[in-house]
Amino acid sequence: IAKRLDIPVSKVRKVRKVTQEPISLETPIGQEEDSHLGDFIEDRGAVSPADAVININLKEMTEQVLNTLTPREERIIKMRFGLEDGTEHTLEEVGQNFGVTRERIRQIEAKALRKLRHPGRNRPLRAFLDGTGRN
Template sequence: VHMIETINKLSQIWRTTTQEHGREPTPDELEEHLKMPLDKVKEALRIARDPVSLDTPIGDDDDSHLRDFIADDKIRKPDEVTTRHNLEHILRSTLGTLTDREERVIQKRFGIDGNKEATLEEIGLDFDVTRERIRQIEAKAIQRLRHPSRAPLLKAFHEV
């Protein structure tokens, strides 16, 4: 873990020096910035450049491997999944209080329920009305969504 912190600092110093001076930092500059012996700096540079297996043991016991400490960003956290599910339920329930037309306009306009965000013109073509009429429908729907009876439901979106 300490070496990872050192490599992160090393990378930051490397980027900063490259951006500010237009060149790579020298080992002496890295030694000065990191406040560590030159041999440790060179070791950190070597480790940073060499690929490392995810099966590399971490610590004295062979029970932990590098892969155990790397987060998988593709897997959503359970609390995020639950929160998103709850918000989608609230949104569907709230939009369900609008007329069918208002609901579909809002869904298309804001890219809800698998729709991509659409312009007033695009939605107008779908409904065979002018973009001005779609703007009016959208405005009325938003006004209805702001009504005090619906506001507590939608407040959950501000808290996330």
């Protein structure tokens, strides 16, 4: 076809690809036709069940460690690092929320982070992240 039309073979291949008949993802597959083509196509955007369980466990462990702080410290850490709504808030925003200065929020945050670094407090999370599963 390429010779006859005097065009490159690559162009003919492109045109042939475009003109192929589409196949529905609902096309039955197998002898009993109880499966569909779409059942065998991986959704790369979906979270695997194993990853979903890991994410849930990580969230639970993080909550457990954050619960060792005072309620005020916990809320400040959650706001600063976006652990509540996915939005990281500035010192100024958190300060306005609590009715204190951004410097006071910085001090409370620093104290809370020091507490969280203590091995006694972060052991469950550290064990989880290390993959040992030991508490």
